[in-house]
Amino acid sequence: MPIPILRCEKNSRTPFERFLSGAKEDLSSATKNILPILEAVRTRGDKALMEFTEKFDGIKLSSVTTNPHSVQTNIDSKTKEAFLRAKSNIEAFHEAQKRESWSKTIDGNRLGVKYTPIPSLSVYAPGGKALYPSSVLMGVIPAKIAGVGNIQLITPPQKNGLPEILIWLCQILGVNRIVTVGGAQGIAAAAYGTETIPKSEFVVGPGNAYVAAAKSYLAGQGLIGIDSPAxxxxxxxxxxxxxxxxxxxxxxxxxxxxxxxxxxxxxxxxxxxxxxxxxxxxxxxxxxxxxxxxxxxxxxxxxxxxxxxxxxxxxxxxxxxxxxxxxxxxxxxxxxxxxxxxxxxxxxxxxxxxxxxxxxxxxxxxxxxxxxxxxYSSLGVDTFLKRVTFQEVTKESLQNLYPFVKLMSELEGLDEEHGTSVKVRTEESL
Amino acid sequence: MPIPILRCEKNSRTPFERFLSGAKEDLSSATKNILPILEAVRTRGDKALMEFTEKFDGIKLSSVTTNPHSVQTNIDSKTKEAFLRAKSNIEAFHEAQKRESWSKTIDGNRLGVKYTPIPSLSVYAPGGKALYPSSVLMGVIPAKIAGVGNIQLITPPQKNGLPEILIWLCQILGVNRIVTVGGAQGIAAAAYGTETIPKSEFVVGPGNAYVAAAKSYLAGQGLIGIDSPAxxxxxxxxxxxxxxxxxxxxxxxxxxxxxxxxxxxxxxxxxxxxxxxxxxxxxxxxxxxxxxxxxxxxxxxxxxxxxxxxxxxxxxxxxxxxxxxxxxxxxxxxxxxxxxxxxxxxxxxxxxxxxxxxxxxxxxxxxxxxxxxxxYSSLGVDTFLKRVTFQEVTKESLQNLYPFVKLMSELEGLDEEHGTSVKVRTEESL
Structure with missing residues (x-):
C-alpha cells in the first residue's frame, strides 16, 4: 500500500480536490465542555485553577505561578550552545522585521504611523509528549523584539516538576512569569487574570482542542487577541x-x-x-x-x-x-x-x-x-505591533480642504456636526 | 442635565470604570437567525439571494451583480473634485505603507520575507441612511495598493437603483463587480460564491448586527478573513x-x-x-x-x-x-x-x-x-499583505548546524525523521 501517485490536470479537480478542503477542526463540542471551566476561573480565580489542576492533571499545586528568575537551573553546555545559536538566528531574522515609525507631508499636513507593541502576552506551551522548547523561542522572541513588556508562559504542570529547559529558556528570554496551569483553565487564567496572575490581552501558541476552543471563544468575546489556530x-x-x-x-x-x-x-x-x-x-x-x-x-x-x-x-x-x-x-x-x-x-x-x-x-x-x-502570515514582529496612525493638520490646509469636507459630509448627512467642526476653525482663531 | 463632569483619580476606578468595559456587541441571537440564510445561499446560490432580497428588501432583482464599468454615470464636477482629492491623499498615505520584500544573510544562509497580497476581497458598504461613500475609498484603496487583484463591492439594492456615486467610485477605484445583495445573504454570497459571484477569501466593512454576525461566523469556520468588528x-x-x-x-x-x-x-x-x-x-x-x-x-x-x-x-x-x-x-x-x-x-x-x-x-x-x-490596527496596506518567509540554506551551513539540530530534535523526540532529513544531506552529495 504505497503512497498514492496521482496523475493530475488543472481542470479536472477530482484527484486533488480533497487536499484543498482546508477543513478546520470543529471545536463546537470542546467549546461546550470548557464554558463552565472558563466561568469558574473568571469568578473563583486561583482556587478554581488549583481544583482543575488536581482534577485533570492529578497534581496539587501550592502556587499557580513560578518566577523563573528565582529558580536555579543546570543545563549542560551543549544544550545551551544549541539553543543560544537558535536564539541568535531567530533574533537576527526578527530584528530585521522591526518597523520604524514614520511621518511625511501629504497635501500640506503631517501624516504618519507610530508603531507600538501590544500591552501583554501569554505564550502557551503544551506539556508532556508535545513539549517543544523550540516553540517557546518562536513565540517569545518576536514579541520581545516588538517591545512587549509583560510576557508570561502558560504550561501544564508536570509530575516531576517544571522541565528545567523551559525555566532556563524563560530566564534567557526575559519571560516574567510561568503559570503552571494547562488546558482551557490555563487560557482562562491568561484572559481573565486571577489574584496572582496578571491578565494578558493576547495569547499565542499551540495546544489541544480544549486550548484551541478556549482561545477561540475568548477571542470571539473580544477579551483576547490570538494567533491563527494550529x-x-x-x-x-x-x-x-x-x-x-x-x-x-x-x-x-x-x-x-x-x-x-x-x-x-x-x-x-x-x-x-x-x-x-x-x-x-x-x-x-x-x-x-x-x-x-x-x-x-x-x-x-x-x-x-x-x-x-x-x-x-x-x-x-x-x-x-x-x-x-x-x-x-x-x-x-x-x-x-x-x-x-x-x-x-x-x-x-x-x-x-x-x-x-x-x-x-x-x-x-x-x-x-x-x-x-x-x-494570514506566520508569527512575526508584526503580530505584536500595531500601527497607530496620526495627523497634524495646518490651518492653511484645513481652510483649503474645508469645501471638500463640506460637500462630502452633506452627501453623507453628517454636515451638521462633522462639517461644523471644520467650519468653525476656518472662521475663528484659536 | 448637562454632560457629566467627573473628578477622577487613577487609583479610584469607580467614576470611570464603565468607560473601560469595552463590551462587544452580543451577536448570539443574530447568529441563530442567520444560519438558515447562510445555508440557503451555500446550497442554492443566486436563487436564494433573489428570494431573500425580495423578502427583506422588497426588490425583485433580475441579476445579483452589476459591472460598474458598463454603466454610464453622471457625477457633477464639484463632487468629483472632492472625492478625487480624498482619493489622492488616501493613496499617498497608503502608498507610504507599502512593504518591500527583503532578504539578508544570517548564519551563512539567505533568509527573507516576500510580501504577497491576499487573493480576493469583498468590501461591504451599507445602504440606505448609512450610505457612506467615503468608506468605499477607505476599504478599497489599501487593498489596491497591496496588489489585491479581485475586489468586489457588496451592498444592499436600493429602490431607486444603485447610487451613482457608488458606481462611479467603483469605476475610478477599479472594483471588478458590484453585488447588489445586502445583509447576511450578501456576506454569504461573498464567502461561498455563487453561479455568478466569485468567492472572496477576505471580507471587510461595517454593517448591521446580521452582517457582523455573518462575518464573524464565517471567519470562525475558517472560510474568510475579516477586519475587526466595528x-x-x-x-x-x-x-x-x-x-x-x-x-x-x-x-x-x-x-x-x-x-x-x-x-x-x-x-x-x-x-x-x-x-x-x-x-x-x-x-x-x-x-x-x-x-x-x-x-x-x-x-x-x-x-x-x-x-x-x-x-x-x-x-x-x-x-x-x-x-x-x-x-x-x-x-x-x-x-x-x-x-x-x-x-x-x-x-x-x-x-x-x-x-x-x-x-x-x-x-x-x-x-x-x-x-x-x-x-489591533486600523485598516491599512498590511491588512491585505502577508509575509511569506523564506530561506535558502547552504551545504556548509547545514553541516555546521547539524549537531545543534540533532540535539534539539532528540530533546523533542523528533530526531528520527527531522534529524535524519538534515543528517542525510551532511553525508551524501546531491
Whole structure:
C-alpha cells in the first residue's frame, strides 16, 4: 500500500480536490465542555485553577505561578550552545522585521504611523509528549523584539516538576512569569487574570482542542487577541528529477513524524521520479521504524504524489494549497519561487529541509495551516505591533480642504456636526 | 442635565470604570437567525439571494451583480473634485505603507520575507441612511495598493437603483463587480460564491448586527478573513485650557452625530475648562438642533468630561481606553503624543478635528473600536499583505548546524525523521 501517485490536470479537480478542503477542526463540542471551566476561573480565580489542576492533571499545586528568575537551573553546555545559536538566528531574522515609525507631508499636513507593541502576552506551551522548547523561542522572541513588556508562559504542570529547559529558556528570554496551569483553565487564567496572575490581552501558541476552543471563544468575546489556530502539520514539495529522491522522502517523513493527520504532498512532472520517491519512503519505513504506524497513516492516507503535466501547473496547485511549509527543489528554484504567492514559509534548494527552519535557521515555525497562508502570515514582529496612525493638520490646509469636507459630509448627512467642526476653525482663531 | 463632569483619580476606578468595559456587541441571537440564510445561499446560490432580497428588501432583482464599468454615470464636477482629492491623499498615505520584500544573510544562509497580497476581497458598504461613500475609498484603496487583484463591492439594492456615486467610485477605484445583495445573504454570497459571484477569501466593512454576525461566523469556520468588528464610534480628547472650548464641543458632537451609543470623552486637568466645554455643548444643542435627541443621548449618557489631577493621568487613562479616535489639544502636543501607546488614529493640534481624517487628510477611517486598538490596527496596506518567509540554506551551513539540530530534535523526540532529513544531506552529495 504505497503512497498514492496521482496523475493530475488543472481542470479536472477530482484527484486533488480533497487536499484543498482546508477543513478546520470543529471545536463546537470542546467549546461546550470548557464554558463552565472558563466561568469558574473568571469568578473563583486561583482556587478554581488549583481544583482543575488536581482534577485533570492529578497534581496539587501550592502556587499557580513560578518566577523563573528565582529558580536555579543546570543545563549542560551543549544544550545551551544549541539553543543560544537558535536564539541568535531567530533574533537576527526578527530584528530585521522591526518597523520604524514614520511621518511625511501629504497635501500640506503631517501624516504618519507610530508603531507600538501590544500591552501583554501569554505564550502557551503544551506539556508532556508535545513539549517543544523550540516553540517557546518562536513565540517569545518576536514579541520581545516588538517591545512587549509583560510576557508570561502558560504550561501544564508536570509530575516531576517544571522541565528545567523551559525555566532556563524563560530566564534567557526575559519571560516574567510561568503559570503552571494547562488546558482551557490555563487560557482562562491568561484572559481573565486571577489574584496572582496578571491578565494578558493576547495569547499565542499551540495546544489541544480544549486550548484551541478556549482561545477561540475568548477571542470571539473580544477579551483576547490570538494567533491563527494550529492544525495538523503540512509540507508541500515542488521537485523535479534533479532532486535527490531519498532526501525528498526524508522531508516528507519529517512531517509524518508529527502525527497521523499530518500531510506531505509532492508535486512533480516526472512519473519516474515519483516512483523513486515512493520506493524511498518504503525503504525508510524499514530502516527507521520508530512511530511506524503513525508515519504510514500520514503518508498513505493524508499524503500523495501529484504528477502534473507542467511545472507551471505544480506551482498553480501549490498556490491553491497555500501549504504551511513549501520546499522547492528543482533545476531553477528562483523562477519557481518568483511565482509563489501563498505559503507559510518557503525552503529553497536541496540543503533547506524544513527541519532547518523548525529549529535553527532563524525563520519562525509558528505558521498558518489548512490553507491559512492564503490570507494570514506566520508569527512575526508584526503580530505584536500595531500601527497607530496620526495627523497634524495646518490651518492653511484645513481652510483649503474645508469645501471638500463640506460637500462630502452633506452627501453623507453628517454636515451638521462633522462639517461644523471644520467650519468653525476656518472662521475663528484659536 | 448637562454632560457629566467627573473628578477622577487613577487609583479610584469607580467614576470611570464603565468607560473601560469595552463590551462587544452580543451577536448570539443574530447568529441563530442567520444560519438558515447562510445555508440557503451555500446550497442554492443566486436563487436564494433573489428570494431573500425580495423578502427583506422588497426588490425583485433580475441579476445579483452589476459591472460598474458598463454603466454610464453622471457625477457633477464639484463632487468629483472632492472625492478625487480624498482619493489622492488616501493613496499617498497608503502608498507610504507599502512593504518591500527583503532578504539578508544570517548564519551563512539567505533568509527573507516576500510580501504577497491576499487573493480576493469583498468590501461591504451599507445602504440606505448609512450610505457612506467615503468608506468605499477607505476599504478599497489599501487593498489596491497591496496588489489585491479581485475586489468586489457588496451592498444592499436600493429602490431607486444603485447610487451613482457608488458606481462611479467603483469605476475610478477599479472594483471588478458590484453585488447588489445586502445583509447576511450578501456576506454569504461573498464567502461561498455563487453561479455568478466569485468567492472572496477576505471580507471587510461595517454593517448591521446580521452582517457582523455573518462575518464573524464565517471567519470562525475558517472560510474568510475579516477586519475587526466595528462598534459605536468614539472620540477621546486630551485638552488643556489652551484649547478652544467651542471647537472641542464641536468635535465631541461630531461623534455624537453618528448615533446615540457613540461616545465622546474629554480628559483634562482644568475644571473651569471642563465647565466651558459643557456650556458650549448646551449652546450647540440650541444652535444646531438636527438629530438633537440622538446627540443628547450620546453626550449625556455615553460621554463625560473626566478631570484628572495631572496630564500624566489623562494620558494614562487614554492608553487604558485605547480610543478609536484621539485628539490632542494642549500646550505641548508632541510630549503628550510621545506617551501615546494605544489609539486607532491620533489627531494632533487645534486644526486636526476628526472630520478631517474621516474624509480627506489621507489616514484610514476604518479603525478598531471598543478598546480594540490595544491589540489591533486600523485598516491599512498590511491588512491585505502577508509575509511569506523564506530561506535558502547552504551545504556548509547545514553541516555546521547539524549537531545543534540533532540535539534539539532528540530533546523533542523528533530526531528520527527531522534529524535524519538534515543528517542525510551532511553525508551524501546531491
Amino acid at each position: 492544525g495538523p502539520s503540512e509540507v508541500c514539495i515542488i521537485a523535479d528529477s534533479s532532486a535527490n529522491p531519498k532526501w525528498i522522502a526524508c522531508d516528507m517523513l519529517s512531517q509524518a513524524e508529527h502525527g497521523e493527520d499530518s500531510s506531505a504532498i509532492l508535486l512533480t512532472t516526472d512519473e519516474d521520479f515519483a516512483k523513486q520517491v515512493s520506493e524511498e519512503l518504503e525503504k525508510a519505513f524499514i530502516e527507521r521504524p520508530k512511530r511506524l504506524e503513525m508515519k504510514q497513516t500520514s503518508i498513505y492516507k493524508n499524503s500523495a504524489i501529484l504528477v502534473f503535466p507542467s511545472l507551471e501547473d505544480c506551482i498553480w496547485f501549490s498556490n491553491e494549497l497555500a501549504p504551511e511549509h513549501l520546499e522547492i527543489q528543482t533545476r531553477d528554484n528562483e523562477s519557481v519561487f518568483a511565482e509563489i504567492e501563498h505559503a507559510g514559509s518557503v525552503f529553497i534548494g536541496p540543503y533547506s529541509p524544513v527541519a532547518m527552519g523548525d529549529y535553527i535557521s532563524g525563520t519562525n515555525h509558528i505558521l498558518p495551516t489548512a490553507r491559512g497562508s492564503r490570507i | 462598534g459605536p464610534s468614539e472620540v477621546c480628547i486630551i485638552a488643556d485650557s489652551s484649547a478652544n472650548p467651542k471647537w472641542i464641543a464641536c468635535d465631541m458632537l461630531s461623534q455624537a452625530e453618528h448615533g446615540e451609543d457613540s461616545s465622546a470623552i474629554l480628559l483634562t486637568t482644568d475644571e473651569d475648562f471642563a465647565k466651558q466645554v459643557s456650556e458650549e455643548l448646551e449652546k450647540a444643542f440650541i444652535e444646531r438642533p438636527k438629530r438633537l435627541e440622538m446627540k443628547q443621548t450620546s453626550i449625556y449618557k455615553n460621554s463625560a468630561i473626566l478631570v484628572f489631577p495631572s496630564l500624566e493621568d489623562c494620558i494614562w487613562f487614554s492608553n487604558e481606553l485605547a480610543p478609536e479616535h484621539l485628539e490632542i489639544q494642549t500646550r505641548d502636543n508632541e510630549s503628550v503624543f510621545a506617551e501615546i501607546e494605544h489609539a486607532g488614529s491620533v489627531f494632533i493640534g487645534p486644526y486636526s478635528p476628526v472630520a478631517m481624517g474621516d474624509y480627506i487628510s489621507g489616514t484610514n477611517h476604518i479603525l478598531p473600536t471598543a478598546r480594540g486598538s490595544r491589540i
